[in-house]
Amino acid sequence: FYSHFDTEEEKDAFRLDAAAQWQDAVNQYVTYYLTEDTEEARAQAEADAAAYEGYADTYYAGCRVVCLCLGVDFKAADFGEGLANGLRFLSANEGPYLVHCTEGKDRCGLLAVFLLSALGVEREVIFEDYLLTNETNVPKAEMISKQLKAMGTPEARIEAIKNTFLAKESYLNAVYEVIEKQYGNMDGFLREGLKIPEETIMRFREKVLV
Secondary structure (H helix, E strand, O other), rough: OOOOOOHHHHHHHHHHHHHHHHHHHHHHHHHHHHOOOHHHHHHHHHHHHHHHHHHHHHHHHOOOOOOOOOOOOOOOOHHHHHHHHHHHHHHHHHHHHOOOOOOOOOHHHHHHHHHHHHOOOOOHHHHHHHHHOHHHHHHHHHHHHHHHHHHOOOOOHHHHHHHHHOHHHHHHHHHHHHHHHHHHHHHHHHHHHOOOOOOHHHHHHHHHHH
């Protein structure tokens, strides 16, 4: 990857530039994904995907894709609407399925938690699945931390950014604590909190369970 650089200084300059671009990208993603789940936002998301350089040549361009535009507040009404849209999409289309966000652990992680819960998967298994994220994200977080340190980024900022890449058991414990306090259990949350119709959940189960 670095073979076209003649000196170590050129390599370091490239790394610093890449880290700076990454920080800019994070800010853009945070701003973008906190937008409301409206028809306009979904249409924009789909247009952005189609306009992304090289997207038309990817495998995904030929697939059926739905942009859910989920925010990070799983208690928000638009999160429930997005999840219901996702369940309907999965129920209406043959698998396998690919679900992702920017890092694949927050919006995507919560979506996976709720999908697995809707299928009746045990909590212990859901936690194990969620924490598998760290097998790929820990090395990436360490690499980016080194790049940011080389840029002179404050330690507190580096730690905060590093944590955005990591899946922690405490994150899911906090989610379950809020859900159980307000809705009793995950089933109550799916139906009352996210307002997902029973028939939508049942169709999803019939579709993916063997």
